[in-house]
Amino acid sequence: MPPGLGAWPARRRLVSPAKTALVHGDGATTTYRQLADGADDAAAVLGGLGVGRGTAVAYLGENSPEFLQVLFGVARLGAVFVPVNTRLAPAEIAHVLTDSGARVLVHDPEFASVAAGAPVTHTVGTADVRRAALPRPGPVEVTMDDPAAILYTSGTTGRAKGAVLTHGNLTWVALNCVVDYDVVSTDVALMISPLFHVASLGMGALPVLLKGGTLVLEKGFEPGRALAAIARHGVTMLSGVPTTYQLMADHPKWASTDLSTLAKLTCGGSPVPARIRDAYERRGLSFSQGYGMTETAPGATALPAAMTRAKPGSVGLPHFFTDVRIAGPGGEPVPPGTVGEVEVAGPNVFPGYHGLPDATTEAFTADGWFRSGDLGYLDEDGYLFIAGRLKDMIISGGENIYPAEVEVLLAEIDGVTGAAVIGVPDERWGEVPWAIVSVRPGATVDTDSVRAFLDGRVARYKLPRHVVIVPDLPRTASGKVRKAELRARYG
Structure with missing residues (x-):
């Protein structure tokens, strides 16, 4: 063969x-x-x-x-x-x-x-x-x-x-x-995300089939049905985004569902908010978190479940056969703790974009590393922290604001189900941050309460100048917020 x-x-x-x-x-x-x-x-x-x-x-x-x-x-x-x-x-x-x-x-x-x-x-x-x-x-x-x-x-x-x-x-x-992720042949993985999404295919279905495990295929995500499938089929593995995990934890059947077979939970798209992490830990479950993109097929880093509390907010270490580095504005290496562009190399990194040679050339450094377009830093132990997209960075009064830093904290506010921070033009400061949030029905969230919660947790220039409440945030199939759409609507 x-x-x-x-x-x-x-x-x-x-x-x-x-x-x-x-x-x-x-x-x-x-x-x-x-x-x-x-x-x-x-x-x-x-x-x-x-x-x-x-x-x-x-x-x-x-x-x-x-x-x-x-x-x-x-x-x-x-x-x-x-x-x-x-x-x-x-x-x-x-x-x-x-x-x-x-x-x-x-x-x-x-x-x-x-x-x-x-x-x-x-x-x-x-x-x-x-x-x-x-x-x-x-x-x-x-x-x-x-x-x-x-x-x-x-x-x-x-x-x-x-x-x-x-x-x-x-x-x-x-x-x-x-x-x-220690995938084994006895694993039963519940596929609640569509296989046309690279994370579900590349990091969910293919590893399990490679090892000879079992996939439970769902045509769409519904929290009650997902909980029932876990108990019915003895599911051991589950992958999703914070929103899917939150919807499951909020479901009336959450407390009564037998989750004893679940052993491996992976989450991508954004860091798991502490309140969701706590809800699962109360059931004896811990998350592995990760970072990647279509161009890395998609995994670049993974945070072991055992390190979730030791490295809060981190997306982990490079995958075993993958390398990650941080580059400064001129492409130079930067020391630990310094924000720069995340670059990735390894056999999982794609060769280029179909029919777009110029875009392919722009996506790689002279020495062959993929330029992710994401901002982040490595700590002293080599763990990666994401600060946001290069194009999403807000410059307010000469200060850099990385939206992801504020969004992680917004997700901790009781009642907030989703959050995005964008830059809005301002005559005095150039740009100021606005927070666009979705909230749970019946919850009370407004600009004053958000600013009060964040005050002391981030610098004052990072506090959202205004909070917009929306029914739902526009998202891609992978769960990422469409910030371009938000900027067009509110920016």
């Missing part, structure tokens, strides 16, 4: 054919033999449509066995998998399909109307990729440097860019997770 993702199901079919790979729907199961057979069928169907080495194949659908079978079938052909965010507007979906050059779109039945107008040569329903009678193609020579997928960035500013991830990128990030 050639190297690459396409060989994974076939290897698992040899090693653990009867083991349950997937749980889906209302309890249906798919074994590793069935997963591999489904990937073979998908490869046969797509190969019959002319899909081969380098062909882009898009997938529009929610978490399902077919999503993974098509992914592996595409990889087996040496083609390139393009997962499409189902929450995108039709024009945004068209951009992904056109920009990636996808020739085929595989889709769930509920997206048939969208697929009908898609700018592709062929559209295939998920039911039609399971044709076991078709002859299965032989192995295609694939190297670890060949592209395996194109995943589109969240598009918080401008049009989304396609990050090309190689077979090596996705393999190494899976190995990083196996090492740093």
Whole structure:
């Protein structure tokens, strides 16, 4: 078998054919033999449509066995998998399909109307990729440097860019997770985040399948259903963002749900607020937190659960096979405790953006490190702390304000369910910080109470000049706040 993702199901079919790979729907199961057979069928169907080495194949659908079978079938052909965010507007979906050059779109039945107008040569329903009678193609020579997928960035500013991830990128990030999160073959991972999101795919599904564990696939997140699934299936692993964990802890069934099998909780997107951390610790559960981006497939750092209290606010140490450094304004190295741009290197770092050579060149330093665009610092022990995005930094009266520093504290306020800090033009100071927050129904949060809570915790020039209460913060599929939208609305 050639190297690459396409060989994974076939290897698992040899090693653990009867083991349950997937749980889906209302309890249906798919074994590793069935997963591999489904990937073979998908490869046969797509190969019959002319899909081969380098062909882009898009997938529009929610978490399902077919999503993974098509992914592996595409990889087996040496083609390139393009997962499409189902929450995108039709024009945004068209951009992904056109920009990636996808020739085929595989889709769930509920997206048939969208697929009908898609700018592709062929559209295939998920039911039609399971044709076991078709002859299965032989192995295609694939190297670890060949592209395996194109995943589109969240598009918080401008049009989304396609990050090309190689077979090596996705393999190494899976190995990083196996090492740093201690993934084992007996793990049962509940997938509450969509697989078209790079964190769910690269750090959730692939490491578990690599180790021969079991994935419980959810088509969407609903806190009560997630709690029920944990108890029903003996879930050991769960990944999410602070909002999902908070919604579960706030659910009426939280206290009565059996969580005794849960052993590994990972959280990304932003640091876990202390009140959420405390709620889970009261149930005997601790979080591993991390940091990454699409371009690093996506993991860059991980904070062990045992260090959550010792390093509050940190996103951890570099993953085992990854390196992180901090660069000053001129690209020079800076000492511990100094804020600069976070740069990442390692075999999980992507080779570049699809069809955008200039953007690719700008994304890397002369010595090959990826420039994240994020601001952060390393402490004396090498733990990374994120201060915010370079473009989000607020300069007020000559002082730098890093929004993430204030947002972490805002999340501690009783009643606040989400927070974002943006810069608003000011004649005297140039910019002043405003806080945009969502609150729990019935909670009382206003400018005075927020400023009073923060006073003494941060410098006074960092105190929000005004607090705007909104029903919900606009977010990407990965849970990140769309600050460009907030700046356009309030800035």
